Amino acid sequence: MQILQQLIQGLSLGSIYGLVALGYVLIYQAWGVLNFAQGEVCAIGAFSLLVLHAELGMPVYAAMPVAVLVSMLVGYVIEFLSFRPLENANGTTRLIATIGVSICVRNILRMIFGADYFSFPTIFGDTPFQVGELILVPQNLWNTAIGFALVALLNLFLKKTRIGKSMRATAQDKEAARLMGINVRASLTGTFVIASALGAIAGMLIAPVYLFNFNIGATIGTKGYAAAVLGGLDFASGAMTGGIILGIAECLAVVFGSSEYQSAIAYIVLFLVLILKPSEIMSKKKKVEKV
Amino acid sequence: MLQLNNVQVAYGNIEVLHKISIEVKKGEIVTIIGANGAGKTTALRSVAGLLPKKKGSQILFDGIDITNMGAEKIVAEGMALSPEGRHIFPELTVEDNLEMGAYLRHKDKAGVAKDMKEVFEMFPRLEERRRQLGKTLSGGEQQMLAIARALMSSPKLLMLDEPSTGLAPLVIKEIFRIVKKLNQTRGLTVLLVEQNAKMALGVADRGYVLKNGEIVKSDTGENLLNDDSIRAAYLGGR
Numbered sequence: 001m002q003i004l005q006q007l008i009q010g011l012s013l014g015s016i017y018g019l020v021a022l023g024y025v026l027i028y029q030a031w032g033v034l035n036f037a038q039g040e041v042c043a044i045g046a047f048s049l050l051v052l053h054a055e056l057g058m059p060v061y062a063a064m065p066v067a068v069l070v071s072m073l074v075g076y077v078i079e080f081l082s083f084r085p086l087e088n089a090n091g092t093t094r095l096i097a098t099i100g101v102s103i104c105v106r107n108i109l110r111m112i113f114g115a116d117y118f119s120f121p122t123i124f125g126d127t128p129f130q131v132g133e134l135i136l137v138p139q140n141l142w143n144t145a146i147g148f149a150l151v152a153l154l155n156l157f158l159k160k161t162r163i164g165k166s167m168r169a170t171a172q173d174k175e176a177a178r179l180m181g182i183n184v185r186a187s188l189t190g191t192f193v194i195a196s197a198l199g200a201i202a203g204m205l206i207a208p209v210y211l212f213n214f215n216i217g218a219t220i221g222t223k224g225y226a227a228a229v230l231g232g233l234d235f236a237s238g239a240m241t242g243g244i245i246l247g248i249a250e251c252l253a254v255v256f257g258s259s260e261y262q263s264a265i266a267y268i269v270l271f272l273v274l275i276l277k278p279s280e281i282m283s284k285k286k287k288v289e290k291v
Numbered sequence: 292m293l294q295l296n297n298v299q300v301a302y303g304n305i306e307v308l309h310k311i312s313i314e315v316k317k318g319e320i321v322t323i324i325g326a327n328g329a330g331k332t333t334a335l336r337s338v339a340g341l342l343p344k345k346k347g348s349q350i351l352f353d354g355i356d357i358t359n360m361g362a363e364k365i366v367a368e369g370m371a372l373s374p375e376g377r378h379i380f381p382e383l384t385v386e387d388n389l390e391m392g393a394y395l396r397h398k399d400k401a402g403v404a405k406d407m408k409e410v411f412e413m414f415p416r417l418e419e420r421r422r423q424l425g426k427t428l429s430g431g432e433q434q435m436l437a438i439a440r441a442l443m444s445s446p447k448l449l450m451l452d453e454p455s456t457g458l459a460p461l462v463i464k465e466i467f468r469i470v471k472k473l474n475q476t477r478g479l480t481v482l483l484v485e486q487n488a489k490m491a492l493g494v495a496d497r498g499y500v501l502k503n504g505e506i507v508k509s510d511t512g513e514n515l516l517n518d519d520s521i522r523a524a525y526l527g528g529r
Contacts, residue, residue: 162394175341176374176380177391178362179371179378180366180395180440180444182391
């Protein structure tokens with residue numbers, strides 16, 4: 001029963017990791033670069049919600065969309081300042097620029113909010129209830145549901161709508177996309193902003209169940225990165241699978257080891273993938289789309 | 292319909308096209324032939340708006356100056372390029388590839404559906420494979436898809452860059468037959484770039500010979516086919 005309990009917990013964490021991973025994958029497919037500032041966008045989402053809801057007293061359902069918009073705006077600024085000027089630079093330069101952005105954003109957050117931990121207001125309730133011997137927390141259940149729903153929605157958008165298809169076309173062949181009349185510039189920016197929105201939502205969902213201070217972006221960014229790499233940097237399904245495997249692995253580590261091992265799992269995963277399939281991390285390769 | 296006046300293109304400091312002038316009239320099939328590296332692909336790419344042109348160049352399309360227009364704008368004016376190397380979208384289905392070809396016609400759903408049907412009649416193989424990903428097609432099928440995708444924008448001028456590359460003779464024949472048919476039945480204007488000069492001159496009304504970035508000769512397709520110097524240089528002698 002304890003294992004089942006941890007599996008449920010792992011699924012909940014994992015679906016959030018999957019959302020963060022999806023942000024990495026979207027940007028990687030479109031821009032050919034891993035955006036290490038993705039975790040920071042999650043943090044921006046969480047902090048925006050904290051300010052709007054806890055400080056300014058906006059009701060949570062109004063504050064969430066506004067916080068998402070704020071994060072999309074921040075995402076746009078990041079794209080404009082650090083991605084666009086380096087579009088033709090080599091991969092390493094671009095990668096390092098994203099690390100620079102992440103350090104910069106993290107320290108701005110630290111200047112504003114200090115280094116203390118915040119208790120994040122629960123969004124969906126944190127009063128546990130019992131089903132048989134299982135103890136369930138509404139926030140965790142909602143996190144799972146929202147994670148899956150967003151991935152499904154995104155998948156639908158990318159596969160079924162004209163704009164979604166044009167974004168995938170752009171990611172696959174920019175020049176051919178131009179020949180179709182697709183505005184490649186707008187398509188790339190759109191992809192970035194959507195990835196930012198996903199990250200922000202992930203940040204808001206995970207902040208109530210995590211240690212939450214200015215550094216949350218680094219933590220959640222690493223998990224999302226590990227999940228994305230584990231999923232093969234592939235579209236929706238890969239990222240989600242990677243996230244859930246990582247989430248469950250972390251929670252099982254608690255059962256069979258100690259909670260101290262939990263945070264090591266993401267690094268172990270990264271380590272293993274780097275040893276076993278190093279080529280997938282740095283070079284953008286076209287892969288089979290599995291859905 | 293299309294007029295290139297003194298078009299100059301350079302990659303960095305190296306000029307690849309030296310003031311070339313080409314004209315394509317409405318309803319014609321015009322071909323540009325020449326050896327590898329003569330600048331044929333560069334010519335088509337610069338017309339399509341994928342390359343910047345040097346000062347003094349001028350490209351007119353259907354009365355509009357498109358010299359400095361970007362590729363995504365030029366499509367809307369009624370020009371489509373089936374690029375060298377096909378450049379189909381590998382991870383999109385055949386159907387989605389075609390839909391992307393009609394990307395700018397989203398308000399004309401009925402017209403797009405009709406063209407999709409026509410394209411499938413023209414290339415039955417594509418219809419059989421409509422739900423397959425682009426990358427799973429054979430080379431010939433990919434070439435057909437590239438042409439079909441270009442047609443989906445409902446162009447006035449269709450530009451084809453090396454459609455015969457890497458294909459079996461029978462497939463090449465089929466593709467040229469379809470191009471000719473499009474020209475005859477629909478009055479589609481075609482600008483064709485080919486290394487396979489014999490095939491190209493066989494279908495073309497007129498041809499230009501490009502050598503080291505300059506037009507060295509232009510005549511009707513038939514005359515070029517029978518021209519001794521052309522035969523020696525581009526048609527395998529005798």
